[in-house]
Amino acid sequence: MNMINSADQRARQTTQRGDTIVEVLITVSVIGIALAGAFGLANNAANMGRTAQERGEALKIAESQVEILKTASPAPTGTFCMKPDGTSVATGAAECRRNGQGTVDVDGLYLIENSLDGNGVYTLQVSWESINSASTNNTTLYYRLGAL
Numbered sequence: 001m002n003m004i005n006s007a008d009q010r011a012r013q014t015t016q017r018g019d020t021i022v023e024v025l026i027t028v029s030v031i032g033i034a035l036a037g038a039f040g041l042a043n044n045a046a047n048m049g050r051t052a053q054e055r056g057e058a059l060k061i062a063e064s065q066v067e068i069l070k071t072a073s074p075a076p077t078g079t080f081c082m083k084p085d086g087t088s089v090a091t092g093a094a095e096c097r098r099n100g101q102g103t104v105d106v107d108g109l110y111l112i113e114n115s116l117d118g119n120g121v122y123t124l125q126v127s128w129e130s131i132n133s134a135s136t137n138n139t140t141l142y143y144r145l146g147a148l
Contacts, residue, residue, distance in 0.1 A: 047132045054109075058126040058139040061098050061110055065124045066143050069114070075145055081112040088114075120144055 019027075068082040069075075076088035081096035083104075089095050091113045098112065099105035110128045117123065122145070127138040 050132055051130060051137075054128060054130060054137065055139060058110055058128060058137075059141075061112065062124045062126045062139055062141045065112060065114060065126075066122075066141060069122060069124075069143065070145070075116075076114075077116050079113060079115045081114055 065082050068084065068086055072082065072086050072088065076082070079091045080088040081091055081093070082088055083095050095104050096112045097105055097108040098110045099108040109131075110126050112124075112126055114122060114124045122143045124141045124143060125138055126140075127136055129136050
């Protein structure tokens with residue numbers, strides 16, 4: 001009986017084996033490729049979220065310019081931006097640069113440029129250089145005084 005058990009044990013030992021180095025390398029490679037793809041998707045989603053946030057901030061700044069423009073007296077002409085107190089200043093002035101909260105900031109991300117065309121339509125443009133890329137983006141609103 002002892003001999004049968006010994007032969008049985010030897011047979012089990014020869015049929016049992018671990019993973020080879022090739023199998024381990026293939027597994028690690030597949031996991032690495034899957035993780036790289038997941039990282040790429042997550043990074044792309046984060047960039048798209050940041051771009052949407054920047055555009056939303058620019059839209060808020062442009063809308064605030066419309067609200068200030070509604071109360072401005074006299075109505076400004078030329079190329080300008082509106083200060084929070086209702087006065088206008090020439091584009092390029094420090095007051096035409098805003099940070100993400102819409103506060104005047106000389107080093108701000110957003111540049112405001114408003115103008116009046118010959119038909120009485122104001123063009124309110126907010127430009128910014130995207131944090132995610134070197135491209136310049138802008139949001140433009142058109143507004144006619146007296147219109148809702």
